[in-house]
Amino acid sequence: MEDMLYLMNSLWVMVSAILVIFMIAGFIMLEAGSTRMKNAGHIAGKTAFTFGLASLVFWAVGFAFIFGGNANFFVGMTDFFYSGADLELGLSSTVFFVFQLAFAGIAITIALGGFAERAKLSVYVLFTILFSALVYPVVAHWIWGGGWLAEHGKQDFAGSTVVHLTGAMAALAATILLKPRIGRFNKDGSANAIHGHNQVFTSLGVLILWVGWFGFNAGSTVSVDAGFFGFVALNTQLAAGAGAVAALIISWVVLGKSDIPTILNGALAGLVAITASCAFVDTWAAVVIGLVAGVLVFYGAKLMEKLGIDDPIFALSVHGIPGIWGTLSTGFFATPELATVGQPGLFYGGGFAQLGVQAMGVFVSGAFAFVASFAILFIIKKLLGGLRVSEEEEIMGLDISEHGTYGYPEVFADTKSKAAAEK
Amino acid sequence: MTTREQTYAGIRQEKDDMMDQHLHSTQRLNAFHDDIMKQVFDAAFKQHEAEFGPPPCPFTLFLLGSAGRFEQGTISDQDHGMVFEEDTEEAADYFLNLGKTFSDGLNEAGYPYCEGKVMSSNPVWCRSASAWKEQIASWMEAETLDTIRSLHMICDARVIHGEKLPVTALKKQISSVLKQDPHKLKRFFENIQFMKKSVGLFGQIFTEQNGPHSGSLNLKQSAFLPYVNAIRVLAIKEGIEPSSTLMRMKALKHTAAHSGRIDEYEEAFRTLLDFRLRALKNAPDYDSSHYVNIDSLGPVRKKELRHILKTAESLHHYVQRFTAKG
Numbered sequence: 001m002e003d004m005l006y007l008m009n010s011l012w013v014m015v016s017a018i019l020v021i022f023m024i025a026g027f028i029m030l031e032a033g034s035t036r037m038k039n040a041g042h043i044a045g046k047t048a049f050t051f052g053l054a055s056l057v058f059w060a061v062g063f064a065f066i067f068g069g070n071a072n073f074f075v076g077m078t079d080f081f082y083s084g085a086d087l088e089l090g091l092s093s094t095v096f097f098v099f100q101l102a103f104a105g106i107a108i109t110i111a112l113g114g115f116a117e118r119a120k121l122s123v124y125v126l127f128t129i130l131f132s133a134l135v136y137p138v139v140a141h142w143i144w145g146g147g148w149l150a151e152h153g154k155q156d157f158a159g160s161t162v163v164h165l166t167g168a169m170a171a172l173a174a175t176i177l178l179k180p181r182i183g184r185f186n187k188d189g190s191a192n193a194i195h196g197h198n199q200v201f202t203s204l205g206v207l208i209l210w211v212g213w214f215g216f217n218a219g220s221t222v223s224v225d226a227g228f229f230g231f232v233a234l235n236t237q238l239a240a241g242a243g244a245v246a247a248l249i250i251s252w253v254v255l256g257k258s259d260i261p262t263i264l265n266g267a268l269a270g271l272v273a274i275t276a277s278c279a280f281v282d283t284w285a286a287v288v289i290g291l292v293a294g295v296l297v298f299y300g301a302k303l304m305e306k307l308g309i310d311d312p313i314f315a316l317s318v319h320g321i322p323g324i325w326g327t328l329s330t331g332f333f334a335t336p337e338l339a340t341v342g343q344p345g346l347f348y349g350g351g352f353a354q355l356g357v358q359a360m361g362v363f364v365s366g367a368f369a370f371v372a373s374f375a376i377l378f379i380i381k382k383l384l385g386g387l388r389v390s391e392e393e394e395i396m397g398l399d400i401s402e403h404g405t406y407g408y409p410e411v412f413a414d415t416k417s418k419a420a421a422e423k
Numbered sequence: 424m425t426t427r428e429q430t431y432a433g434i435r436q437e438k439d440d441m442m443d444q445h446l447h448s449t450q451r452l453n454a455f456h457d458d459i460m461k462q463v464f465d466a467a468f469k470q471h472e473a474e475f476g477p478p479p480c481p482f483t484l485f486l487l488g489s490a491g492r493f494e495q496g497t498i499s500d501q502d503h504g505m506v507f508e509e510d511t512e513e514a515a516d517y518f519l520n521l522g523k524t525f526s527d528g529l530n531e532a533g534y535p536y537c538e539g540k541v542m543s544s545n546p547v548w549c550r551s552a553s554a555w556k557e558q559i560a561s562w563m564e565a566e567t568l569d570t571i572r573s574l575h576m577i578c579d580a581r582v583i584h585g586e587k588l589p590v591t592a593l594k595k596q597i598s599s600v601l602k603q604d605p606h607k608l609k610r611f612f613e614n615i616q617f618m619k620k621s622v623g624l625f626g627q628i629f630t631e632q633n634g635p636h637s638g639s640l641n642l643k644q645s646a647f648l649p650y651v652n653a654i655r656v657l658a659i660k661e662g663i664e665p666s667s668t669l670m671r672m673k674a675l676k677h678t679a680a681h682s683g684r685i686d687e688y689e690e691a692f693r694t695l696l697d698f699r700l701r702a703l704k705n706a707p708d709y710d711s712s713h714y715v716n717i718d719s720l721g722p723v724r725k726k727e728l729r730h731i732l733k734t735a736e737s738l739h740h741y742v743q744r745f746t747a748k749g
Contacts, residue, residue, distance in 0.1 A: 186635050193633040256620045256629035 009091035009223045013099050016219020019212045020102035024051050026208030027109045031116060032407075033201025034261070034313045038397025039117050040197065041407025046121065050112060050128045051105045057132040058104045063097060065137035066145040074138050076145055090223055099219065103159060106216070107136045107167045111373070113315035114171025117181050118394055121402045123380055123387050130376045131170055138372070139166045139365045153342030154361040155334060155354065157232075158220035160276030160326035161365050168320030169369035171311070177377050178387050180310030182394055191305045194312070199260050206264045210240055213271045217278045228279070235278040236271065239290030243270020243322075246294025254298070261314075262298050268318045269297035273326030277333060279340075285333035292329075293322040327362045331355030430466045431531035434459060438533055442497060446704055449696050453493045457583060460486070463532050464584055467525040479514045482507035483585030484525070487541055491579035492651065493667040496703055496712055501526065501534040502541045504548035504580065506555050506589045514551065522549045541576060552589050559596050563607065571614040575652075578659045579666045591664060598662040605746075608660055612746040615652035618739050621645040622732045628725075630717050639714035640728070642699060649735040650692050653742040657681060668692060684741060691734035694727055 024047060032044045054062075060081055067087075068076025079085070087093040108128050115124060140162050142149040156162055185191050196202055217236045218229040247266020251259040270290035277289060300317030304310075311317060331354045334345040342357060344350035381387050388394070393401035397412070406412045438459045445455040464484065472478075488502035489495045503525075507518050522543030530536050543549040550558060559577065562570035574597055580590050601608045621629050621640060630638050640646075651668050658671040661678050665671060672689045675681045698715065706712035720728065 188635065190635055190637040191633055253623060253625070254627070254629075255632060256623055 005224070006091060009225075010095045012224045012229065013091055013219055013222050014095045016215035017095065017099040017102050019215025019219065020099070020106065021051075023102075023106055023209050023212030023216065024048065024109060026205045026210075026212055027106075027113075028205070029201045029208060030205025031113060031313050033198040033203075033205055034196035035117050036194065036397070037197045037408050037411055038399055038406070040399065041405065042121075042398040042402055043116060044407065045403070046124050047109060047112070050108055050124060053125065053128045054105050054108045054132045055101055057129055058101045061133050062104050062137045063100060065133070066100070066140040068145075071141065071145070071147065073148070075141050096222065099222070103163055103216075104132055104136055104140075107159075107163045108132055110164060110167025110315055110319050111170035111174070113167075113313045113319075114174040114311065115178065116312040117398065118178055118388050119174070120384065120387065120389050121398075122384060123377075126380050126384075127170075127174075127373075127377065130380075131373060134376065135170060135369055135372045136162075136166055139369060142365065143361065149357075149361045149365070152357045152360070153354070154357055155280055155330040155339070155342045156276045156327060156361070157279040157341075158217045158275045160272060160323045161362055164272045164275060164319040165323035165327070165362065165366050166369040168316050168318075168323055169366050170373035171315035172309075172320065173370055173374040173377055174387075175309055175311055175316070177374070177381060180308065181312065182391065184310045185308055189308065196261070202261065202264055206267055210267060210271065213240070213275075217275055221279070232278045235281065235283060235286035236274055238283055238286040239270040239274030239278070239293070240267050241270070242287045242290025243267050243273070243294035243297070246270075246291040247298055250295050250298045262301070265297045265301070265314050265318050266294035269293035269322035272319055272322040273329060275323075276326040277330040280330045280334040280338045281345075282333070282335055282338075285329075289326065289329045289333065293325055296321050296325055324362050324366070328355065328358050331358040427466070427470055427528075428531065431463065431528050434462050434466070435532045437462075446497075446700065449494060449700065452497070453490075453495055456490060456495050459532065460490070460529065460534070461583060463528045464525055467528040468521065471521045471524045475517060475520065478507075478521075479511070479517055480507055480509040481586060482518055483582055483587070483589045484543065485580040485582045485590050487576050487579055488537075491581040491666050493581065494651070496699070498712075499534070500537045501529045502537050502576070503543050504541070504577075505543040505550075506593070507549075507551055508589075510551035510553045515546070515549075519544065519546060519549050552592070555589075555593055556596065559593060563597070563600050566607065566610045568614055571610055575611070575614060575655060578655055581666050594659070594664060595662065598659055601660045602662070605748075608656075609746050611656050611659070612742060615648075615656065616743070618649050618736070619645055620736075622729060622736065626729060628717055628729060628732065631714070636711070636714045638718055639716045641713055642695075642702060642715050643713040646695050646731050646735055647699065649739055650688070650695065653735075653738045654688070656742055656746065680745070688734060688738050691731050695731045698728065698731070 028044045028047045031047060032040045035043055063082050064078060064080040065075035068078040068080070070077040082097055084094045084097075087096070089096055108131055111131055112124060112128070115127075141147045143154050143156050143162050144150065181194060183192060184194055213236055214233050218233040221229045221232060244263055244267040247269070248258045248263045251257070251262040270293045273289050273293035274286055278286070281289065297314070297317050300321040301311070301314060304316055309316070330342070330345055332345045332347050334342065334350065334354060335348050336344040339354075343354045346352060346355050377387060389398065389401055397406075399406045400412070441455065445451045483506050484503065485491065485505070486503050489499055490502060505518050505522055507514050522545075526536065526542045526544040536542065541548055559574065562574050577593055578597060580594070582590050601611060623629060628640055630640050654668050654671050654675070657675055661675065661680070663671055663674040665674065669689070669692070672685050672692065676685045702715055703712045715728065717725065
């Protein structure tokens, strides 16, 4: 029987790992659809590449830093270059490794969203290595690897803080250092919309992420015990739906028209927010958490614009602000029965204790991720003499400037080369 | 002797110099525009006569669009047409050439060419009386969005040179069809049915979200055109000849169908004209003159604007119900 459980757990988590990896496909569609045609090939291709690169880093050092023994304040220090050795978990250790690797891949992908349409390819390469080695593992260790926040009973079931906020904070550092894309803001500070080139891609990307999220959240049970993953999936779905509904309503009320990118971001914001709380709250609370996230994402995007921050694919308003809200939400809504980690929330007689822990966790993790990412990028900037492609390259697009070919060659290739191609 | 370039440049100079003195009222501003355009036409006509001789038959030149309605702002592009008596090829050539000379002159005097080519230099808008009659009948028959739009244009025609009668005849031709055929009237409304919603459920005003006019309302799109379009539909159905919105309102008040309704709309429209004049005076350029920054308005002005927008919506619905009834 115990053998059976071990195999079932392993199988479920492997399926979940594959779902999470498939979320990279969602990011490819989402990011490419939300940006311009001249950068489409670059954005799609680099997203696949950086996931690959992050995997190697995770194998070499990331996993060890998060889950290794002999830990110092920041990271663990054993199991570098993971060999596949059995770590005596309730499931196959290699499956667990692949699952965790997928999460690290998602975090760096979110972070790189803030670089879109203007960073040099070399910056992507260097930042992927350094973020995956030095930023993500520290926060993950603190909360999931038995670090100091875990000891405080910080609740972050599947990573609103660990994955989404960490990624978003790196994106924030990047977008501040990179500065806005050409044409995003006018001299008087007013913003121009730089529309994505394909809302169908963006929508499909969102739905792929949505499906993948069942691996992300429900898979984070890392066991099939009592079929609890079903409850987590239920909460996940409710929050996503509520986020989309709230975003449609708020954009309709404020703009007079329902805005497609806002609706899509609303669904994602609901998912990001419920990620921390999906295992700790009742279903009605999942709906509330999603609704709030859907409103936050709309005003979050407005706030970024006001601050003059160019967030091309909404990494900050989708993963950052809802990530914070989701983490805090367990401090309000965690029920006594479900709070297997930490304590019940404010609305369940837990007082401010858990809310305090959540707030501290968000603040310290967010601050660390921002400062570390900023420092890394600052050093890269000095090293490479700038993070950003030249003005001319940005205008011609990163497809041609960084890779020499277009994602949409028929649209951009000049008539001469078109004629040559047809001969 | 002055060359033709010098002539038009001189008119342009006069226009640019004097414009500021005519910004007090829509009335004065448009009388000023008329004066300038007449000068341009006289110069063009003289030049044309010197080259091609006197006109082969009587003709009428009319303005369209905002100029036709006597509702121009400081700058707008040119919209005009011509109707001439004799249906001959010789006359057609003569007046088309005259139209070109006039249109080039306007352009040089600071009224840019119409992108939609609604100009008497275009054979579509420069025809003999009988050809116009056929054209209007066939536009009416086709009743596509494009042809109905052209008919809407004709309804705003205002004569600035020649006999008025030929243009009156064209408008009467349209009116008589709309009076008899409720379906055509409905098509007339459908042509202008799209209206950008500008006031929300909670009385909030929807402004531009992006670009240099963020936070501003496009007064022309959201307020001005809805009034103009809706009143035009009512007026043409009632066979009302004048093309300015205020004149049309005045005439509509004397009709059995609308007498009780128009006062409210007229009052709001007058407030709107006042709003627009202020915006025109303060605007650094033409593009900005259509926009009102909501945050810069005091609570009273804001309330006024909200009233203007809501009344526009109510007028729009009124005309929709009216045309649906048939």
